[in-house]
Amino acid sequence: MLDFWFTENHTNSYKVSWRVTKLLHSETSALQEIAVIESPDLGRALLLDNVVQTSTRFEFIYHEMIAHVPLMIHPAPKKVLIIGGGDGGVAREVIKHPTVEQIDLIEIDERVIRVCQEWMPDLSSVLSSKKVNILIQDGLQYIKKLSNHYDIVIIDCTDPSGPSLELFSKEFYQDVFDALKADGILVSQTGSPIFSPHFRQALKNLQEVFPRTRPYLTCDPTYFAGYWSFTIGSKEYGLENIINDRFSSLNTLFYTPEVHKAAFVIPRYIQNII
Ligand code: AG3
Incomplete structure (x- = not known):
């Protein structure tokens, strides 16, 4: 063979x-x-x-954790921006929240969307929903024009190289801060806390911009062995407050309010590097 x-x-x-x-x-x-x-x-x-x-085997872990953690902290998320996310997995989770009225998905490479529509329809079929508005554009440029616009911004990008490099910078986080409403929340995937050097830098950059920032962790066999991190920046809401009554409508495989709380528990050897 x-x-x-x-x-x-x-x-x-x-x-x-x-x-x-x-x-x-x-x-x-x-x-x-x-x-x-x-x-x-x-x-x-x-x-x-x-x-x-x-x-397709493990995508629910990452997509549920990047979407439901910020959305369950916000009391009534209506307008959500996804930067990247061309496979549709994040949008599929976001749309489960009944308060969400509009999802703007800014993907730089239209071919990613088309390829996923062909080969990963369980993720991307949501992209044809009326609530989802797709723009093929560089998220860095798009975000600069907005102020006080979104409840949640989710950065579902590749690792920092090429077009994604700037999506971990302080300048970009400042643009996202401005594009968020006064009680808005940002979340980004920030790599392996153990093996990705950008994990710590992204957190530092976010701390310079947002009053409340915290990393949270999950385990996903698709990526590096061990933990995978997300980092959240919030203008107002505390990061472990969960709007529990929305949970029953979510139909998740991984996320629960208990998993949400546990994700913010950071082992000491990782705390020591942040
Ligand atoms: N976005 C982040 C994946 C990072 C992958 N990094 C790696 N394997 N080293 C994934 C897109 C999911 N919608």
Whole structure:
């Protein structure tokens, strides 16, 4: 039997390999290499420039945690901005909140959306909802024009390189702060707290802009072994307050109010580096 493996380099001395049973799609868009592979332990996985972005087997973990944590803190989120998120997984979770009226999704590469619509319909079918407004644009530029506009901004980006690099900067966080309403909340994926050097820097940058900031952690086998982090910046609300009565409508596989609270518990060796 032919033996194909996909390998993601996490650091210069730590790699993870997944067996590939099919290469379902591969193309080079104007911005990046896009591929969809099939792998026994991941299901279908989306790769951008050879980095795993999401997998059909485990995507619910990341998508529920990046969406429901900020939305359950906010008493009535109506307008939500997703920067990146072209696979649709975040939008699918956001739309479960009955208060949400409008989701703007700003994706820089239209091909990501099209490829996911073809190969990952469970994630992307939500993108045809009337509540979802898709703009193909650089989120960095889009956000500059807005003030006092969104209740929640979710940054579902790739790791910081190429077009994503600036999405972890203080200047960008300041633009998001301005684009949020007076009680708005930002959340971003911020990588592995153990192996990603940008985790600490993103938190520092956010702390310079938002009055309340906290990282929170989850475990997701799609990404680096160990924890995966998200970092939240809030203008007003405390970060562990949960609007519990909305939970019953969410129909989640991972997120619960208890998981929400536990995610903010940071082990001491990680606390020591932040
Ligand atoms: N966005 C963040 C994935 C980060 C992947 N990094 C890595 N494997 N080193 C994923 C998009 C999901 N909607």
